Amino acid sequence: MPSPSQPSTGERRPRAMVIDTAWRGLGPGPQALSGPGGAPLTRTVKLIVLPLIVRPALRPELAADFLDAREAEQLDALIRESAAVLEATARWFTLLKKTRRALGIVAGNPQDLYFQRCFELATEHGAPGPGADAVARAVLEDVVDASGGRTVEALREHLADAARRARLDAELAAAWDGREAVPISVPDAADTGLAAEVLEACGAAGAAGADAPAFDAMVRAGHGSLLGRALWAAHPADVWDRADVPPHLGLTAHRVPPRPEVGRSASTATLPAPFDRTLFERLFTVLQASTHREQLPTVPELVRREVGRSCAPLGLFDESLRVTVVLGGRLAVGLDPLGAGTSVAGSTAAHRVVNGRWQREASVLRARRMTVSPRPDPDGGVLNALAQDLRTPWAAYMRRLWVRLHGRDVRDAALPDAASAWGVLDGVARSVMMDHRARVRTALRTLSAAAEPAAEPRSA
Incomplete structure (x- = not known):
């Protein structure tokens, strides 16, 4: 029998389309993980659906870009069976964002930082209940500690020192001339x-x-x-x-x-072409996109290496x-x-x-x-x-x-x-x-x- 949310066709279907259809079939429960049209966010698919639900490494038959009818039904079933944990994940994410604002935390993209943590919380605790506020605060503090100061704000402070900027500019000039x-x-x-x-x-x-x-x-x-x-x-x-x-x-x-110049600010909407970016802009993109910042060098070491790399x-x-x-x-x-x-x-x-x-x-x-x-x-x-x-x-x-x-x-x-x-x-x-x-x-x-x-x- 074909799955309820997938069409009964024998043609191979794009895996992304199967995920989209199955996700929409979940209804409004995981709304915080969805886009305006009801489809899963790109980061939802990248950080939650594929690595934590589909798990292609354990299910290689679901790793292909196009799936036959049987594989599409299997993928659809996996997502439908995860409806409760996905709804709980969305509720934890909403709570973490609210707590983040209350604590004045602005570093990093919340989806990158919290999506997988929220799925873990949903798997362990279900939906947020009594004591959830304390759990959310502890998770946020843990994420901040794990970053070890590897944030855009730390980078901005590091490059705000006039003497340091002058030294870095001289190092860039020497490296470029060499x-x-x-x-x-x-x-x-x-x-x-x-x-x-x-x-x-x-x-x-x-x-x-x-x-x-x-x-x-x-x-x-x-x-x-x-x-x-x-x-x-x-x-x-x-x-x-x-x-x-x-x-x-x-x-x-x-x-x-x-x-390259040293720089001291960056905007995702106005980033220049890659070879034209400042040190700040190059590292800004790295820090913004990192989900495991503890694996990165410290900010001073990041800057030192980027001088030579640029x-x-x-x-x-x-x-x-x-x-x-x-x-x-x-x-x-x-x-x-x-x-x-x-x-x-x-x-x-x-x-x-x-x-x-x-x-x-x-x-x-x-x-x-x-x-x-x-x-x-x-x-x-x-x-x-x-x-x-x-x-x-x-x-x-x-x-x-x-x-x-x-x-x-x-x-x-x-x-x-x-x-x-x-x-x-x-x-x-x-x-x-x-x-x-x-x-x-x-x-x-x-x-x-x-x-x-x-x-x-x-x-x-």
Whole structure:
């Protein structure tokens, strides 16, 4: 028998769609973990549903992006069976946010910091009851202690000292002047042949992993460092076999990356391109996104290391991460969500996997229709702007990839092989796709609400 909330179709279904449908079937109970439209928040899926309910490591049949009918029913059942604990989790989260405000705590994203703690509380205690206020206060204090002062506020205080800022600025100038920026030929910079070999192996192997000796060869030869130095020195043309994209793929707004500054503030809404960020902005993103800050170095050590890292090739220390930038660039310039025929020489199985996934998206199909429609955009440009994003998908992809690799570099989390690199590359592609889908849905909801006729006033 098909599950109550899933359609009785024999077709394979996207796992994300199965989760969305099952979640909506839970009703208003977990509202604090849901978005305005009733779907689970992205962080809910990332921090609660997948690791704590689905647990793909223990249920590998549920780890795939597309599930057959039997697997979809299993996933649906897992979520429905967790309805009570999810509702309790939502109530604990509401209580922790209320207590957080009362204590004047402003550091960190509450979802990142508390979602998994709330699930633990719900599993152990059920819904909040007598004594819950004291438990919530203890959890908040524990989270603050665990961060060990690794907060944006601590970073701001550390960089507020004028003498320290002057010393850091001098260190940045010395590190920047000491770079090895030498002209490098285009083939050496991106090594399109080896990169294509790795992407072909990864795309063909999929989630099963890939044995790609070319990845190790690229790391040993330092191809990531070569690309970073080429961008400093020669700003080579046609690195990616495409004349319509910049060699740095939007990682800087400048012809050549500028020397990083110290900085003292940051805003998520106005962050510049990765290579153009200050020390403060680079570490701001790390601290904002960290769910286990106790694993990070202390703020003074974070700052000290970032001086050298920000002046290193591609803004990264580890060569396996730099090589992953090269691979990501090669993948990014061949992304073609609209199916417009955009391609690069030597498109690979990885390109076919990612492009095929994007081209099946309903939001992408609508955007594709808009790009060929002669009619003006009726919404004043909102949807047209979203369609335009799909014409240059490499920009959002590379920006998100660099941020993810930078976070790994700060934690000394190298990528040991091609399979682990592909996990990051493919994960970023999914993330960008889901973000675009969410933006389209938000725009459509806004337009639909605006189109609704105003209610008729009642006659006296």
